[in-house]
Amino acid sequence: MAEQSASGIRRIVNAWFYSIAGFKACFRHEEAFRQEAVTVLVLLPVGLWLGQGGVERALLVGSLLLVPLVEILNSAIEAVVDRFGGELHELSGRAKDMGSAAVFLSIAMAVLVWLLVLLG
Secondary structure (H helix, E strand, C coil): CCCCCCCCHHHHHHHHHHHHHHHHHHHHHCHHHHHHHHHHHHHHHHHHHHCCCHHHHHHHHHHHHHHHHHHHHHHHHHHHHHHHCCCCCHHHHHHHHHHHHHHHHHHHHHHHHHHHHHHC
């Protein structure tokens, strides 16, 4: 739990450790995140190599990094829904489906960016 009274550099240090804990939890508990992390590790150097100039490299790499970012948010939504609602509920299902749709759109965007940059 975040220390509410921390400020300045202490708050930044705390935030760093909470972020690392979040990455570890996502990697440990979410298969989709692990798959996306491996994909990013493989394709990131490819994007840096294939991009012709800073803008293309930023588009290729940025579109890749967006996928695990959205997956982390989706996993957080799913964890909260599971924590507070063990029973089946329409709103719980809707929240999980919307998170999944966001992940799908981030993947579709990454694929589209790569196709447009590399074939355009």
